[in-house]
Amino acid sequence: MYCPRCGTQNDDNNFRCTSCKQILHDAPQPARPVQVDNSIATLIPYRNGAALSAYYLGVFSFIPFLGIFLGLAGFVLGMKGRSYVIAHPEAKGTVHAWIGILVGGFFGFGYLILTIIMVVALLQKG
Ligand SMILES: [Zn+2]
Structure with a gap:
């Protein structure tokens, strides 16, 4: 203090x-409740729905094929969550938004590129 x-x-x-x-x-x-509330908000940014959703979409984007949609949605929501924290810093969720952007982006774009490569390879075979 x-x-x-x-x-x-x-x-x-x-x-x-x-x-x-x-x-x-x-x-x-x-005031104590504000501090408690802020640590919960850091852990689970319930006031930043976009960042929180981005986090879960990012986490589950490792699932093959489904991960294309989950990952890309996580990536987009992560971006939204990021700009929301910049506009409303008390809402928190920077880390959650970044996990959505990085993990969601990695798997989303990764699986998308893999799928395109596979489709191209299959078309060339035929
Ligand atoms: Zn003093």
Whole structure:
């Protein structure tokens, strides 16, 4: 926590400020529910639906063939989630959006390219 008198950052367990010896625990604490809410939002960005969906689509995009659709959807939603966090930083979800973009993009485009190569190879055979 920050010392209310001099602003020095102190360990939460410190009884007195390390800099000015101000007693810290009489100072008003910041509202606890907001902090808890923010850590949940970091873990599960429920206020950023696009980023959260992108994360799950990205995670399941390893499934062959189905992964083309899941991955590309994850990629697009990840981009949406990214711009949503930039506009609303309190919504969180940057990591989830990036997982959607990177993992979804990797498998989505990877399987798409593989499928195209396979189709081309099959057509050339015939
Ligand atoms: Zn102080």
